[in-house]
Amino acid sequence: PWSCILGFCFAGCFSIRGPVSVRGPEKGSVKVQCQYKRGWETHVKWWCRGARWVSCEILIQTRGSEQEEKKDLVSIKDSHTDCTFTVTMEGLRQNDSNIYWCGIQRLGPDLGTQVQLTVDPATWPAGAQGSEHCVPFPRNHYMLLVFVKVPILLILVGAILWLKGSQRVPEEPGDQPIYMNFSELLTKDMAA
Numbered sequence: 001p002w003s004c005i006l007g008f009c010f011a012g013c014f015s016i017r018g019p020v021s022v023r024g025p026e027k028g029s030v031k032v033q034c035q036y037k038r039g040w041e042t043h044v045k046w047w048c049r050g051a052r053w054v055s056c057e058i059l060i061q062t063r064g065s066e067q068e069e070k071k072d073l074v075s076i077k078d079s080h081t082d083c084t085f086t087v088t089m090e091g092l093r094q095n096d097s098n099i100y101w102c103g104i105q106r107l108g109p110d111l112g113t114q115v116q117l118t119v120d121p122a123t124w125p126a127g128a129q130g131s132e133h134c135v136p137f138p139r140n141h142y143m144l145l146v147f148v149k150v151p152i153l154l155i156l157v158g159a160i161l162w163l164k165g166s167q168r169v170p171e172e173p174g175d176q177p178i179y180m181n182f183s184e185l186l187t188k189d190m191a192a
Contacts, residue, residue, distance in 0.1 A: 016037075016102060016104055017035055019032060023118045023119075024120070026092055029092065032086070032087045034102030036085075036111075038083055040083070040106075042064045043106055044061050046076075047074065047102065047103070049099075053112060062077075074089050092119045094119050096119050097118050101114055102115060
């Protein structure tokens with residue numbers, strides 16, 4: 001029919017939706033949540049890899065139930081209450097960056113929505129993985145050090161010095177401390 005383009009119908013755009021794109025760290029994991037309209041709860045949901053809808057490779061699918069399915073490093077779980085199914089990909093590699101599809105199996109063309117997955121390269125600290133070159137710490141570490149850690153350290157040192165200074169006993173009986181205890185001040189005022 002004229003309403004079907006690239007193997008799926010426009011109705012799919014309104015019956016199922018997911019994020020346009022997701023990112024995950026190399027060797028890490030990513031979760032993708034796809035929502036669907038009521039009425040599709042018991043249909044098989046699937047996760048497919050490949051830019052072309054008609055020839056994408058289905059990596060995992062449900063059985064129409066809420067039971068979690070797992071295959072290799074990919075799992076899928078459907079929640080009929082929330083009308084949402086969640087796909088989790090673990091142990092991400094650079095070559096996992098691709099176009100994927102959240103899909104619902106039905107009579108006729110399946111329903112689906114496209115998701116772009118980008119895997120960010122891992123950043124290794126200095127000396128990791130036997131590297132011959134030193135890798136600098138991320139800039140965020142220095143920003144945290146300069147604007148948070150150093151001021152906190154200076155405040156703590158200042159507070160310790162102030163407390164130590166305020167606890168000094170005058171060397172001669174005639175010397176008076178710079179500060180006065182609040183309770184002493186009240187007692188003197190009342191006596192006067």
